[in-house]
Amino acid sequence: MVELISILIIYGVLLGSLTGAAILIWFERRLLGIWQDRLGPNRVGPLGIGLALADVIKLFAKEDWIPPFADRLMFVLAPMAVMIAMLMGFAILPYAPGIHVADLNIGLLFFLGMTSLAVYSVLLGGLSSNNKYALLGGLRAAAQMVSYEVFMGLSLMGVVMLTGSFSLVEIVNYQQEHTWFIIPQFVGFVVFMIAGIAESHRLPFDLPEAEHELVAGFHTEYSGMKFGMFMVGEYLGVILISAIIAVIFFGGWLGPDFLPPIIWFAIKTFIFICFFILLRAAIPRPRYDQLMSFGWKYMLPLTLINLLATGAIVLWLQA
Amino acid sequence: MLEYGLFYIAATVALISSLLAITRYNVSHALIYLIVSLLASAVIFYVLGAPFAAALEVLIYAGAIMVLFVFVIMMLNLGATGDVQAHLLLRPRMWLFPALLCLVLFAEIVYVLLSSERLLSGMVVTPKTVGIALFGPWVLAVEIASMLLLAGLVGAYHLGRRYLKDSREGATSSPEAAP
Numbered sequence: 001m002v003e004l005i006s007i008l009i010i011y012g013v014l015l016g017s018l019t020g021a022a023i024l025i026w027f028e029r030r031l032l033g034i035w036q037d038r039l040g041p042n043r044v045g046p047l048g049i050g051l052a053l054a055d056v057i058k059l060f061a062k063e064d065w066i067p068p069f070a071d072r073l074m075f076v077l078a079p080m081a082v083m084i085a086m087l088m089g090f091a092i093l094p095y096a097p098g099i100h101v102a103d104l105n106i107g108l109l110f111f112l113g114m115t116s117l118a119v120y121s122v123l124l125g126g127l128s129s130n131n132k133y134a135l136l137g138g139l140r141a142a143a144q145m146v147s148y149e150v151f152m153g154l155s156l157m158g159v160v161m162l163t164g165s166f167s168l169v170e171i172v173n174y175q176q177e178h179t180w181f182i183i184p185q186f187v188g189f190v191v192f193m194i195a196g197i198a199e200s201h202r203l204p205f206d207l208p209e210a211e212h213e214l215v216a217g218f219h220t221e222y223s224g225m226k227f228g229m230f231m232v233g234e235y236l237g238v239i240l241i242s243a244i245i246a247v248i249f250f251g252g253w254l255g256p257d258f259l260p261p262i263i264w265f266a267i268k269t270f271i272f273i274c275f276f277i278l279l280r281a282a283i284p285r286p287r288y289d290q291l292m293s294f295g296w297k298y299m300l301p302l303t304l305i306n307l308l309a310t311g312a313i314v315l316w317l318q319a
Numbered sequence: 320m321l322e323y324g325l326f327y328i329a330a331t332v333a334l335i336s337s338l339l340a341i342t343r344y345n346v347s348h349a350l351i352y353l354i355v356s357l358l359a360s361a362v363i364f365y366v367l368g369a370p371f372a373a374a375l376e377v378l379i380y381a382g383a384i385m386v387l388f389v390f391v392i393m394m395l396n397l398g399a400t401g402d403v404q405a406h407l408l409l410r411p412r413m414w415l416f417p418a419l420l421c422l423v424l425f426a427e428i429v430y431v432l433l434s435s436e437r438l439l440s441g442m443v444v445t446p447k448t449v450g451i452a453l454f455g456p457w458v459l460a461v462e463i464a465s466m467l468l469l470a471g472l473v474g475a476y477h478l479g480r481r482y483l484k485d486s487r488e489g490a491t492s493s494p495e496a497a498p
Binding site for chain 2: 012070071073074077104105106107109110113117119120123124126127128136138139143145146149153164166
């Protein structure tokens with residue numbers, strides 16, 4: 001019985017995240033339209049929601065073209081890497097009390113490891129395409145993601161220090177007893193948010209694909225469902241980062257009793273997805289060197305100071 | 320029993336991918352196999368009861384160091400010339416002696432593994448235990464490692480700084496070149 005429930009949860013998570021990513025393709029364009037004072041796609045089905053389905057059918061039906069000059073092994077491997085890594089990330093999310101695929105005692109590290117493995121799809125895609133634009137996009141991605149990964153991980157260590165555990169369930173339970181981590185770890189939240197955008201290479205930090213200078217960056221040579229996997233992987237990344245922010249800094253499933261816990265989790269995640277889209281609508285892209293120096297000169301010292309202060313306070317409270 | 324199965328599967332994957340990693344002519348294919356091998360060893364760590372080491376294996380080795388390797392390959396972008404050079408390097412004359420040395424080590428490892436009583440420790444090493452061990456009895460090693468890293472950081476900064484100064488002198492007309 002218990003096994004049946006956990007299998008149901010696994011399939012539910014898989015189906016939910018993939019459907020969410022597909023619907024997000026439509027939802028993002030619609031929301032951008034509203035914020036930019038236009039309609040957005042509104043013709044297919046009610047409110048245009050049929051567009052998600054139409055896009056999926058289009059992507060599956062398109063010719064899946066592998067350029068003869070590309071490195072076949074890596075070219076095929078690259079889009080799979082991002083999908084697999086992002087979907088694995090969903091395994092450690094606690095959706096509600098008792099509803100999770102796996103409660104690892106290294107949950108947070110597992111999430112960081114999966115996001116760092118997702119970098120390979122961009123890298124290998126850029127390298128294998130044998131195309132100058134793709135290569136430049138891949139190079140940028142490598143430098144950007146490796147740098148932002150450093151303080152993405154470090155910004156969460158304040159939370160780990162206070163909780164005393166890497167397990168996400170423990171982190172939520174700690175927030176139930178004390179307070180949401182957004183208050184004691186506000187700096188960590190800001191850094192993690194910015195690093196999360198850079199890590200999922202979304203606008204304004206989408207330098208690896210920057211269409212105004214690099215055509216389409218790392219996925220210039222991709223078409224059909226392989227391109228679709230890059231896109232779905234990116235949206236999965238957005239959902240995953242939003243969910244992690246909700247779990248770590250905003251109490252995950254916690255909330256007043258009039259709604260079930262999983263609804264609270266969904267609402268919080270949804271708000272952060274909308275925030276990601278708002279950022280895309282509102283902020284222009286920085287230059288590449290600005291992005292890198294911002295990361296190393298401001299974000300890293302800020303994270304280290306936050307870490308130091310948190311450590312000092314934890315020790316002071318214990319003494 | 321299941322743990323033994325998982326261990327042997329992961330170990331087989333690690334062995335095969337490591338072998339492929341050193342025999343590929345194409346350097347980027349070799350790197351992919353090396354990454355697979357690292358992931359397999361992460362699984363081995365996990366099965367052996369060291370989840371923290373497993374996570375760090377994925378996070379640091381597979382996730383950061385190998386990304387830098389790929390980065391260097393992209394910067395060099397050798398393409399077909401790299402393959403030709405690898406063909407020249409991988410003649411039996413070149414690899415025979417190192418392979419013999421490795422064979423000796425392999426025999427030793429097989430002997431050690433056969434002589435030990437139990438393979439799986441059955442004990443889980445939590446992140447907390449690792450932290451206490453690192454900053455308790457092994458604090459000196461941690462400090463030495465951190466000093467080494469600091470030296471590397473300062474060295475990298477020094478090298479990068481000289482490069483920056485050169486490029487500034489080269490392009491004095493650009494407004495950003497002003498110090």
